[in-house]
Amino acid sequence: MDHFRHITDYFLSYGRKSVPATQQPIGPKIKAVRINCIGDQKMFNKPDFEAVEISPTDPIFSKPDDTSDIADRIGLPIFTRRCRPNPKWANDEDNKIFKHESPFNNQDATFLHLCCDPKAKFDLSRGVIGWAWASRQWQNSVGSVIIVRQDKKPLFPLHAEALCKYCHHEIRALLAHSIGEYSPDEPLTKDAVLAMICRPTFSIYWYKLLEEKSKEGDRTALGTPFPYDIDTIEEGRTPS
Template sequence: IKAVRINCLGDVKVLERPRFEAVEIQANDTIFVDRNTSAIAQRIDIPIFTRRLPHTLNWSHPDPDAKKKLGSSSGAQNQDATFLHLCCDPNAEPNYRAGFLGWGRAPIKWENDVGSVVVVRQDKKPLTPFHVEVLCGYAHNRVKPLFLHSMGRYGHGLPLSKDAVLTMICRATFVIYWFE
């Protein structure tokens, strides 16, 4: 099954892997049992499963060459994967003990030390790096600002309601983003 690996910062900068990499997985891969989903992808009718991968290297203590390439950033950083997992439940309350940060935020396990991630369609149809790149771009560039606005982060005017935000996270706005 054609899937996509979203490589973490360390895999990209140190190991020189592409940010979005085509991979093949078996039909009986554990991603179909032990996985996460993306509420954003569900809202735009692209059913996906995601699974974090074991770290390629120990990004907590990189060697000097790797540290030089990473600068002050963590090698396990993966903002693309984080943005896919933003919470779209308008009634979600933070539960820090459970690692849940609430509306417009990704769970802690998707915020910190994420590493590289595999993404596959739930229906096992082929997925390309370009598809996942656009999906991540949509989550980052279109959806995240809507969440921030609803939280009052833009200062002027009344924040968007959560219902308004959810109405805007839809197939139509994704298609517009796709063709931009």
């Protein structure tokens, strides 16, 4: 009888394949954005801001390379991670297609990491330059960069573009003014600058960018949701 039970158990279990814990579902992919450097743009025809998807357990969430002071202040905190450079352009920096620019150049990522910590001190050993400047790791040999929202909500290319351009075209000038680059004006105080780095000023820039895209006939951009209303998007749905 025992032998018969063993045979029955065998046939009942035959064809079943247990899934190790490491292969269990870990949730849907997270929508992130890759900010492509000059090398990836010129050599592989990549867009400035490229939609990518990453695992919810990606190391960027536990061991990111950095965050963004400006993104934190406007209520859209992100994690950032530098990508490994592609050897095809990393080993061919003198290629004429780069027009005397370094293929590692990534100005969007650099401006995204401008320091807005009023207490930051110059520390060459850590590459920290201080208020109004990106640290050395974001100025030299940057390469392409992945950015993702810390809350793991979808981040679309236009969100990343708006954030980077807001840092570059709106906030950089305020920071520059605060360190005396607009002499003979009395420099803005750090508190005054910080007060202007906020959700309302980013929202104003967001709609300004949408207007520019509309004039260019970019319908995809017009379908991108407002970054702060991302909860209204159905799971798995992308803007039309």
